[in-house]
Amino acid sequence: MSKSYVAVDIGASSGRLMLSHVENGKMQIEEVHRFKNGFNQKAGNDRWDIDHLVNEVIAGLEKVKAKGIDDVQLGIDTWAVDYVLVDKDGNKLADPISYRDKRTSTAIQKLTTDLPREYIYEKTGIQFQDFNTLYQLYSEDKDLLAKADKILMIPDYIGYKLTNNAVTEVTNASTTQMLNLREGLFDKDLLKKVNVTTDQFPKLVDPGTVLGPVCEQWHKDHDIPQTEVITVATHDTASAVVGTPGKGEHWAFLSSGTWSLLGAELNTPENGLDAFHENYTNEWGAYGTYRFLKNIMGLWMAQCIKRELNDQYSFAELAELAGQEQPFQQFIDVNDKRFENPENMIQEIQDYCRETEQTIPETPGQLMMAVYSNLSLFYANEIEKLGQILDEPIEKLNIVGGGSNVALMNQLTSTLAKIPVIAGPSEATAIGNILVQMITTGEVANLAAARQLVADSCDLKTYQPENKNYDGILQRYQAFLKHKLTQTI
Numbered sequence: 001m002s003k004s005y006v007a008v009d010i011g012a013s014s015g016r017l018m019l020s021h022v023e024n025g026k027m028q029i030e031e032v033h034r035f036k037n038g039f040n041q042k043a044g045n046d047r048w049d050i051d052h053l054v055n056e057v058i059a060g061l062e063k064v065k066a067k068g069i070d071d072v073q074l075g076i077d078t079w080a081v082d083y084v085l086v087d088k089d090g091n092k093l094a095d096p097i098s099y100r101d102k103r104t105s106t107a108i109q110k111l112t113t114d115l116p117r118e119y120i121y122e123k124t125g126i127q128f129q130d131f132n133t134l135y136q137l138y139s140e141d142k143d144l145l146a147k148a149d150k151i152l153m154i155p156d157y158i159g160y161k162l163t164n165n166a167v168t169e170v171t172n173a174s175t176t177q178m179l180n181l182r183e184g185l186f187d188k189d190l191l192k193k194v195n196v197t198t199d200q201f202p203k204l205v206d207p208g209t210v211l212g213p214v215c216e217q218w219h220k221d222h223d224i225p226q227t228e229v230i231t232v233a234t235h236d237t238a239s240a241v242v243g244t245p246g247k248g249e250h251w252a253f254l255s256s257g258t259w260s261l262l263g264a265e266l267n268t269p270e271n272g273l274d275a276f277h278e279n280y281t282n283e284w285g286a287y288g289t290y291r292f293l294k295n296i297m298g299l300w301m302a303q304c305i306k307r308e309l310n311d312q313y314s315f316a317e318l319a320e321l322a323g324q325e326q327p328f329q330q331f332i333d334v335n336d337k338r339f340e341n342p343e344n345m346i347q348e349i350q351d352y353c354r355e356t357e358q359t360i361p362e363t364p365g366q367l368m369m370a371v372y373s374n375l376s377l378f379y380a381n382e383i384e385k386l387g388q389i390l391d392e393p394i395e396k397l398n399i400v401g402g403g404s405n406v407a408l409m410n411q412l413t414s415t416l417a418k419i420p421v422i423a424g425p426s427e428a429t430a431i432g433n434i435l436v437q438m439i440t441t442g443e444v445a446n447l448a449a450a451r452q453l454v455a456d457s458c459d460l461k462t463y464q465p466e467n468k469n470y471d472g473i474l475q476r477y478q479a480f481l482k483h484k485l486t487q488t489i
């Protein structure tokens, strides 16, 4: 039997440990441990409970051992941009602040007064999001930052706590908007701008670098397997793209979870003016690729609605209720900043529809259909833009992540974008995490072979465009977005 591999995949809403091996030419994968994630107000900011996450990883490893598995490889991936400040003894100086915290709300404007956006984009090719690490460090407590011996991205911090070895993995480092595309290193001008020295970030490493064994100290108090940690594509979206079974050319990916990350895998970055004006990003991918993508608000909106309905419905039940409603009852610019972290998402959506003099969604089904149908419209619009910027038609869309379970949205997207949608695997992130480990151990030859293994192992569902009377709906939505944009300028 092949080696046993564990993927630690921690998203903004949930974390999981997935156990996998290859049998009869197929990936066998099972969820061994799942836990909630989320941020809470602490010491004046929205913060993650990073100790909880480390402890949940150990709890998951105990479950692996309890299954009689004594020896595993392990990779860690999480959401992007956030970091932990660590003192010279390796202790965290504070719980990490969430990227949704309001502290960076004016940081881009302030930082770019004497550093033009075009200059930063030409250097980094990274989108302007006020939560990028660059703006978080710009907004950081200066005394705390000066005390930091290391700045560790979230997955690198978890790897450090497990192994005592500190690195900075490049796919996640690229989301800081501080990596220089040409040099492949942290950009000295940008570090200086935020009072950070180059040695505060540990050495940059590529996905597939062996980090080392889980320290003996963890074995003293916990019955866990012998575990070798491999640094995978530690940005969860980078792992999701590795695990996306895209085939041939002209395919796009949509990593559909808390965020919807829609884009294409490139071999060279695209940081020209069209990409800059459309705020597309060139996050680094595994094996020398670039993830040319757009951040779309995503199912964060659904997560907030579910929570605000006191979790009385499962996501599957909410999707079923949505299916009983008609789509496109109102237009919503899902990327409007007001939806990034509102006090109450239901109220925010209803206020938006009232202010734009549209039908107000009231019931859970109407609210969810408003989210699903406007996300689908936004996806179709971005697929059109992606093809224009890359000057090549997007011929199919692979949707992965939890959102790939929403048949209604997969179908709407296929019909609106007029291309086939291949849905699944929903756990593409964990699968991509494991595939990088398998490529590192030589069990799988390369990225193409890895994606073939996914296609051979997972149930994928293809949606074809339906002949629906939606004529002109996408064009009306595009006009709505343009009109709204001109109003806000």
Ligand SMILES: Nc1ncnc2c1ncn2[C@@H]1O[C@H](COP(=O)(O)OP(=O)(O)OP(=O)(O)O)[C@@H](O)[C@H]1O
Pocket (backbone or CB within 6 Å): 010, 011, 012, 013, 014, 015, 079, 236, 256, 257, 258, 259, 299, 300, 302, 303, 315, 316, 317, 319, 401, 402, 403, 405, 406, 426
């Ligand atoms: N069976 C389902 N029916 C409808 N929606 C679902 C279903 N399963 C998952 N989802 C949607 O998928 C989302 C979670 O996706 P996913 O598990 O990829 O996110 P995550 O990994 O927890 O977070 P992140 O996106 O930060 O990585 C949920 O918020 C929900 O909206």
Ligand SMILES: C[C@H](O)[C@H](O)[C@@H](O)C(=O)CO
Pocket (backbone or CB within 6 Å): 011, 012, 078, 079, 080, 081, 099, 131, 235, 236, 237, 257, 258, 259, 261, 295
């Ligand atoms: C804040 C980032 O844009 C976010 O983490 C996104 O990249 C992601 O990884 C969502 O899972």
Ligand SMILES: [Mg+2]
Pocket (backbone or CB within 6 Å): 009, 010, 011, 012, 236, 257, 429
């Ligand atoms: Mg995820």
